[in-house]
Amino acid sequence: xxxxxxxxxxxxxxxxxxxxxxxxxxxxxxxxxxxxxxxxxxxxxxxxxxxxxxxxxxxxxxxxxxxxxxxxxxxxxxxxxxxxxxxxxxxxxxxxxxxxxxxxxxxxxxxxxxxxxxxxxxxxxxxxxxxxxxxxxxxxxxxxxxxxxxxxxxxxxxxxxxxxxxxxxxxxxxxxxxxxxxxxxxxxxxxxxxxxxxxxxxxxxxxxxxxxxxxxxxxxxxxxxxxxxxxxxxxxxxxxxxxxxxxxxxxxxxxxxxxxxxxxxxxxxxxxxxxxxxxxxxxxxxxxxxxxxxxxxxxxxxxxxxxxxxxxxxxxxxxxxxxxxxxxxxxxxxxxxxxxxxxxxxxxxxxxxxxxxxxxxxxxxxxxxxxxxxxxxxxxxxxxxxxxxxxxxxxxxxxxxxxxxxxxxxxxx
Amino acid sequence: xxxxxxxxxxxxxxxxxxxxxxxxxxxxxxxxxxxxxxxxxxxxxxxxxxxxxxxxxxxxxxxxxxxxxxxxxxxxxxxxxxxxxxxxxxxxxxxxxxxxxxxxxxxxxxxxxxxxxxxxxxxxxxxxxxxxxxxxxxxxxxxxxxxxxxxxxxxxxxxxxxxxxxxxxxxxxxxxxxxxxxxxxxxxxxxxxxxxxxxxxxxxxxxxxxxxxxxxxxxxxxxxxxxxxxxxxxxxxxxxxxxxxxxxxxxxxxxxxxxxxxxxxxxxxxxxxxxxxxxxxxxxxxxxxxxxxxxxxxxxxxxxxxxxxxxxxxxxxxxxxxxxxxxxxxxxxxxxxxxxxxxxxxxxxxxxxxxxxxxxxxxxxxxxxxxxxxxxxxxxxxxxxxxxxxxxxxxxxxxxxxxxxxxxxxxxx
Numbered sequence: 001x002x003x004x005x006x007x008x009x010x011x012x013x014x015x016x017x018x019x020x021x022x023x024x025x026x027x028x029x030x031x032x033x034x035x036x037x038x039x040x041x042x043x044x045x046x047x048x049x050x051x052x053x054x055x056x057x058x059x060x061x062x063x064x065x066x067x068x069x070x071x072x073x074x075x076x077x078x079x080x081x082x083x084x085x086x087x088x089x090x091x092x093x094x095x096x097x098x099x100x101x102x103x104x105x106x107x108x109x110x111x112x113x114x115x116x117x118x119x120x121x122x123x124x125x126x127x128x129x130x131x132x133x134x135x136x137x138x139x140x141x142x143x144x145x146x147x148x149x150x151x152x153x154x155x156x157x158x159x160x161x162x163x164x165x166x167x168x169x170x171x172x173x174x175x176x177x178x179x180x181x182x183x184x185x186x187x188x189x190x191x192x193x194x195x196x197x198x199x200x201x202x203x204x205x206x207x208x209x210x211x212x213x214x215x216x217x218x219x220x221x222x223x224x225x226x227x228x229x230x231x232x233x234x235x236x237x238x239x240x241x242x243x244x245x246x247x248x249x250x251x252x253x254x255x256x257x258x259x260x261x262x263x264x265x266x267x268x269x270x271x272x273x274x275x276x277x278x279x280x281x282x283x284x285x286x287x288x289x290x291x292x293x294x295x296x297x298x299x300x301x302x303x304x305x306x307x308x309x310x311x312x313x314x315x316x317x318x319x320x321x322x323x324x325x326x327x328x329x330x331x332x333x334x335x336x337x338x339x340x341x342x343x344x345x346x347x348x349x350x351x352x353x354x355x356x357x358x359x360x361x362x363x364x365x366x367x368x369x370x371x372x373x374x375x376x377x378x379x380x381x382x383x384x385x386x387x388x389x390x391x392x393x394x395x396x397x398x399x400x401x402x403x404x405x406x407x408x409x410x411x412x413x
Numbered sequence: 414x415x416x417x418x419x420x421x422x423x424x425x426x427x428x429x430x431x432x433x434x435x436x437x438x439x440x441x442x443x444x445x446x447x448x449x450x451x452x453x454x455x456x457x458x459x460x461x462x463x464x465x466x467x468x469x470x471x472x473x474x475x476x477x478x479x480x481x482x483x484x485x486x487x488x489x490x491x492x493x494x495x496x497x498x499x500x501x502x503x504x505x506x507x508x509x510x511x512x513x514x515x516x517x518x519x520x521x522x523x524x525x526x527x528x529x530x531x532x533x534x535x536x537x538x539x540x541x542x543x544x545x546x547x548x549x550x551x552x553x554x555x556x557x558x559x560x561x562x563x564x565x566x567x568x569x570x571x572x573x574x575x576x577x578x579x580x581x582x583x584x585x586x587x588x589x590x591x592x593x594x595x596x597x598x599x600x601x602x603x604x605x606x607x608x609x610x611x612x613x614x615x616x617x618x619x620x621x622x623x624x625x626x627x628x629x630x631x632x633x634x635x636x637x638x639x640x641x642x643x644x645x646x647x648x649x650x651x652x653x654x655x656x657x658x659x660x661x662x663x664x665x666x667x668x669x670x671x672x673x674x675x676x677x678x679x680x681x682x683x684x685x686x687x688x689x690x691x692x693x694x695x696x697x698x699x700x701x702x703x704x705x706x707x708x709x710x711x712x713x714x715x716x717x718x719x720x721x722x723x724x725x726x727x728x729x730x731x732x733x734x735x736x737x738x739x740x741x742x743x744x745x746x747x748x749x750x751x752x753x754x755x756x757x758x759x760x761x762x763x764x765x766x767x768x769x770x771x772x773x774x775x776x777x778x779x780x781x782x783x784x785x786x787x788x789x790x791x792x793x794x795x796x797x798x799x800x801x802x803x804x805x806x807x808x809x810x811x812x813x814x815x816x817x818x819x820x821x822x823x824x825x826x
Contacts, residue, residue: 104814108744108813108814109742109743109744162821163820163821164821166820297740297741297744297745297746297747297813298741298742298744318736318741319736319747320733320736320737320741323731323732323733323736324733324737327710328710328711328731328733329522329711330522331521331522331710331711332710333710333752333754333801333804334710334732334750334752334804334806335751335752336750336751336752337747337749337750338748338749338822339746339747339748339749339818341746342816342818342820386816387814388746388812388813388814388815388816389813391746391747393747399801400521400710400801400802401517401521401800401801402801403755403799403801405752405755407576407579407755408575408576408577409751409822409824410824411822411823411824
């Protein structure tokens with residue numbers, strides 16, 4: 001001890017400051033990480049290590065420096081995402097399992113207080129105006145079709161699949177999902193359908209090809225619309241499917257069915273009611289609609305890092321927000337709700353495995369930090385659905401007065 | 414004209430006042446009734462008559478006096494109910510069809526403004542405290558089991574049935590409903606179930622008898638609980654079913670399943686969150702719950718007359734109120750919602766037909782105004798479900814983190 005005092009006095013001011021915050025401090029900080037009960041080992045740059053549960057760790061997180069450690073303490077989500085992306089945090093072991101454990105260790109009810117502290121207004125300010133929506137969508141969906149083709153299914157469906165059996169292939173499950181949607185809508189030959197947010201157009205083409213529907217599909221991603229149109233031409237479907245590069249707010253006309261699969265989470269909390277207005281002016285008295293979206297059990301902003309790096313402007317709404325903002329103002333009747341979150345976890349597992357198989361190619365197309373960013377996004381989304389932190393809802397609805405509704409449920413073919 | 418002036422001058426003051434409000438005024442008032450487009454004929458005591466639609470009338474409403482006519486203009490729901498009950502308003506023709514037309518002629522969106530005018534606080538004041546709940550329930554459910562036995566099914570189920578086919582008998586449909594509930598809960602032998610509001614105990618006994626469940630069922634209707642216990646003893650089920658005469662707020666213990674069929678509409682808007690707390694403390698991590706209740710597309714108070722004469726303290730909540738007040742605060746996940754309103758319309762049709770067959774008996778048990786009151790209640794409820802004015806929701810839910818949820822839907826046996 002006295003030895004160390006003697007040595008210290010001989011150090012420069014800078015060195016002394018570092019020593020004061022030395023290994024002891026770092027280990028103390030390490031112990032402050034909110035990971036109690038999570039079967040994780042954390043290893044620091046200086047060799048210090050700590051486990052947070054008596055159970056054998058699922059994996060190990062290596063932290064490169066003190067800045068990263070401090071970030072994790074004060075702004076966990078963002079700091080972890082950025083550090084992982086930049087290689088200052090590295091996970092050895094089961095990334096999804098580890099993230100799922102972290103999500104499960106959170107108290108979902110604590111979010112309430114947290115939500116009160118940050119007024120909703122702060123979220124609302126980032127309004128998804130038509131222009132901002134276009135930029136947001138461009139950020140994610142215009143990364144290049146070649147990239148998505150590497151790990152999506154053959155039909156390029158970038159939304160939750162539906163696995164009749166967990167052992168089914170992704171291709172089977174995406175087809176089954178499209179059939180499930182058609183079945184729930186009660187789609188018949190000649191029915192007019194409008195689709196808000198159509199991705200690469202798989203569902204629109206499926207409805208036209210397999211069910212004889214006449215579809216107008218809207219999307220503001222230029223790359224996706226171009227692909228969708230080419231594909232429709234190749235399949236000789238241009239008479240029955242029209243792909244329109246425009247915002248959902250500009251949908252006009254009336255249709256037997258309104259369908260939106262995986263767009264609601266991009267609409268934003270403050271524009272949900274605008275979507276409700278669009279549906280209201282679009283759906284005739286006996287029309288039927290379906291909304292398929294990533295949602296929540298309770299309102300809560302999207303993870304800040306995911307919002308920054310993956311889905312700017314994204315907001316997975318709570319089920320009651322969707323009812324309150326979109327369906328209730330126009331007296332729509334909810335006919336059916338199904339929660340498919342475990343199917344989304346499995347879909348993401350398929351995507352992540354395919355993504356991993358093409359790691360070298362993707363690295364060459366972009367760079368290392370892109371690969372890490374996307375791996376973390378895919379893994380954390382899978383963990384979020386597996387831990388119940390996120391939900392996948394399909395809502396079927398009709399006009400309040402319409403009796404043109406199914407008498408009872410039947411199972412899709 | 415001059416002749417009438419001469420005559421008038423010879424009348425007493427009282428007579429003159431009557432004459433001034435005479436037939437011309439009554440017909441003018443008649444024309445002010447908000448029935449535009451409804452295929453109804455209205456006939457007044459003085460022989461005046463009017464149709465409100467070019468279509469042939471579904472039925473005819475006879476109005477006995479000016480007081481009734483004025484009431485219909487200024488306080489339609491209450492005045493019509495009271496006049497019908499007292500015989501001052503009489504309907505010839507299809508009562509249900511007529512009421513359905515009236516409901517369909519209303520603008521459901523106009524309710525919003527109406528709702529704003531009457532602060533929710535006014536509704537909240539009629540709080541369903543445990544004591545008031547007991548009085549409210551006594552008012553309706555303790556009318557005498559003999560009365561309900563006349564027109565309910567064999568098992569005495571007084572909630573929406575589930576008709577696998579619209580031609581099925583009521584007895585079949587009530588059994589199918591109980592099976593549907595057990596199926597949605599995934600009930601297995603030995604499972605512990607708590608039921609909040611158990612009526613005459615049919616579901617609780619069904620779960621024990623057909624599925625080997627162990628059930629504790631709560632109800633504050635003395636007549637119903639007595640019947641339920643007798644019936645359980647007769648069926649030798651007392652080891653597995655316990656009927657408890659107590660308020661849902663006093664439920665204790667934990668159970669694999671929480672089920673409530675047809676009680677939520679008696680809980681009241683201001684106590685929904687209390688029910689949520691009960692469910693939260695009752696359901697273990699892998700528990701599953703089901704709420705079956707009369708609901709709305711949008712919040713709106715129960716018809717004032719129904720509240721006065723049939724269901725004091727009743728409030729059929731909008732779906733999003735149930736999510737927001739009961740499930741969301743505790744991070745429950747909605748797994749499944751089904752809207753069975755057409756099944757309730759058919760159930761009510763069965764009840765009404767049976768009721769009508771026993772009219773003379775019921776008249777002898779009570780009196781004429783009781784018969785008219787109940788006929789109007791059964792008919793208007795049927796019309797409300799048929800016109801989309803009311804909904805019947807079944808919600809299945811689980812803890813947000815539980816993965817013990819069905820992989821996919823299957824159809825009940």
